[in-house]
Amino acid sequence: MSTVIKGGTVVTAGDTFPADVLIEGEQIVALGQGLSGDKVLDASGAYVIPGGIDVHTHLDMPFGGTVSSDDFFTGQRAAAFGGTTMHIDFSIQPKGASLRETLDIWQAKATGKAVIDYGFHVAITDLSEALLEEMAHCAEYGVTSVKLFMAYKGALQVDDTTLFRAMQQAAKHKLLIMVHAENGDAIDVLIKDALAADNLAPKYHALTRPPELEAEATARAVRLAEVSGAPLYVVHLTNAGALEAVRLARARGGAGHIFAETCTQYFFFTKDDLAREGFEGAKWVCSPPFREKHDQAALWQGVADNSLEAVSTDHCPFWFEGGQDGRTPGKELGKASFAQIPNGCPGIEERLMLLYTHGVRTGKLSLNRWVELCSTNPARLFGCYPQKGAVAPGSDADLVIWDPEAKRTLSAATQHQRTDYTLYEGWEVVGAPRTVLSRGQVLVDNGEWQGEAGAGRFVHRRPFGL
Template identity: 50%
Template sequence: MSRTVIHGGLVVTASDEIHADVLIEGGRVAALAAHGTDVAAGWSADRRIDATGKYVIPGGVDAHTHMEMPFGGTRAADTFETGTRAAAWGGTTTIVDFAIQTVGRSLQEGLDAWHVKADGKCAIDYAFHMILSDVNKSSLKEMDRLVAEGVTSFKLFMAYPGVFYSDDGQILRAMQRASGNGGLIMMHAENGIAIDVLVEQALAEGRTDPRHHGDVRKVALEAEATHRAIQLARVAGSPLYVVHVSADEAVAEIAAARHRGLPVFGETCPQYLFLSTDNLAEPGFEGAKYVCSTPLRPREHQEALWRGLRNNELQVVSTDHCPFCFTGQKDLGRGDFSKIPNGLPGVENRMDLLHQAVVDGHISRRRWIEIACAGPARMFGLYPRKGTIAPGADADIVVYDPGTEQVLSAETHHMDVDYSAYEGKRITGRVETVLSRGVPVIEKGAYVGHTGHGAYVPRGLCQYLG
């Protein structure tokens, strides 16, 4: 059995910061011991990794990705192969992607299709949520079996009428089913019916540029849908996880529910923390690069999101990674913003951007690890196998250099997309080495992993629920 020792670094988890060496055996963390002690000095190893002056952190868990997702007549540019490789470059060692039920088909057919896309192709470990596109008696019954088999979260949409949209009755039925089987309902909370009216009106008035994508997807319509989802979950006795929260009023709805003791949770994404409607308004159709839903908001919303992360009103930062190339995909919407594929690339940037938030004083080091590693692992039934460095955990470990500067750019990133949403942004901190189950994937800034190393991971129930 191979043994690896990571020595000399500052081990940072969601709960502790300790100068410790880490012993890895058989793909799992075997022990931690204070650096320089006789215990640590006595460990023999096949491989030693010097982390002096570096952080030793759990591999990131990105609980919201869309590899190869079909949307608007095209599909997300990253495959499971390219997307998980890019994730590893950015210090993420587990993704949870979304399998999609096709209307008129079973949940199992959708899940099987995503296994075909992913199995044998991933550089890091992966799991699946299930998108419920067709809530009916059969799919409700299937939810029970999927939960028992390790697919324990189900996403519904209040947006995209005619594609993914579920009405309040369908949402209530799915929530009632989840309240019985232990599943977690994830909600895209925007009032899609009202948004479609505003889209139609904007296009009729000649407002076709990308910036109008943000104008029609009103803050009030995100807040209203968030409130409605919370009340439906309250009636059903179901927990609720609101995805990609972008607006201050939506944060306030989640905070109010949590203050009442309701099992309501929220996620935001780096694009809402670092980008804004200023990007959507960039000239010459450049704003199309930043079209996503929920949309980017005016910059003043960012402080509410940071405060929500500090106060635990929001528990997770995921990417909603759904990349479309500017040339040949985003430009499908020239002259009609409603035809621009919705989504941004970001799976490679999340850990670095959140470390920059530590540097900038928005969050602490331990909170960085909580919202990027431990929190998503707990939320989606992967902890303590994932999201921490402790005996028995998978040896998904990142050696992170907190002092090295880098500039984010499409010229140097590894996502299979022709632009960076953060082009030219200077970041302090960089991934140096990444282990996935003890196996090197990134080593001193070079990719040494291989396609097919990543394993499918069935999940347990949300660990924030008693």
């Protein structure tokens, strides 16, 4: 069974050209003019792009006495409606568990539910000697990126010894080290000071996690990576100071092994959103927190000049008012104190639309750079290019027919993410998916769901740099 996408303009990270795209089975087999197939999808007036790849998500993740509200079916379905056809989720090591056991726990969450292809990072919280040795087997597991937290003291945070030893092992085995870069020790002091002063409102989440502590931790992680020789990927970078640390590393010769991402939401909100009336600000509680207007400008510059290689979402949704009608608890757990608010925001569905509307249409990003940030660079950095992230013969037919003039109004009432709010309530976007395919199978067509639970597959990724 062949499918041809006809009449569209193919947009890749490097080129823009009119072409039909011929698909046989699960793969692209040809690009050209006048191609024919058993099934025809009309791309007239539209772009044909590689499906989005979101390398930073948290589906069905336990956190702060609850669990993120999207599972591997609802979260992936929402991703597909937004034009994302692959994601990489974080499997977080329970204390004492091996890496294999950790990955098996997360694989069980995805089995039978996944609708798009996916991979895993493994997050180390308890680095025993046995686990250090097991890192040598990560490539066999198909998981070649390892995350460590420099924040969340007493829960997920590791010390510098653990971080550095993991980096040394990663350097030996071509693993990409990922860090959540905030100084958790200093943040812990500031949180305790705020609680002692009875400063409990959501805005104090941002005030106790100042940007300087992210910048310091970023610079420290960079220097440790330089000494260890490990490639480093700084996740969810939010501010000008942290970006400066990345740029300085590049200037010292780290362009081939120091990388960073930001997330969609950091372009649009500030810490003032956490100070909204009543408990409303809890919707914007995530870590690192939102910063200032000048930091937003720095991030736009960072994605334009390649200081930031990718834009992901850190999709970690919680109910705003959970615990009702059998739903899991949500943000309301922190009504008495900001320190108890589950950290995270929804966003896996809106990413491509927001960046197209506010990046491409405003001239901040070219079409090609948009594709590069949202699909191709993630595939390259995380060991699955050109299987993913490309529109080329031999690549998986993960494709989006993108209507550049389609108008949508973002709303909790119409989103597919399983939560009761969106940060972008009432925002209009221009440019949206018309048709979304995963390995040649249509998942979404003109707003109608055609996917199937269990069809998504685990992607066995290559070691870093190969």
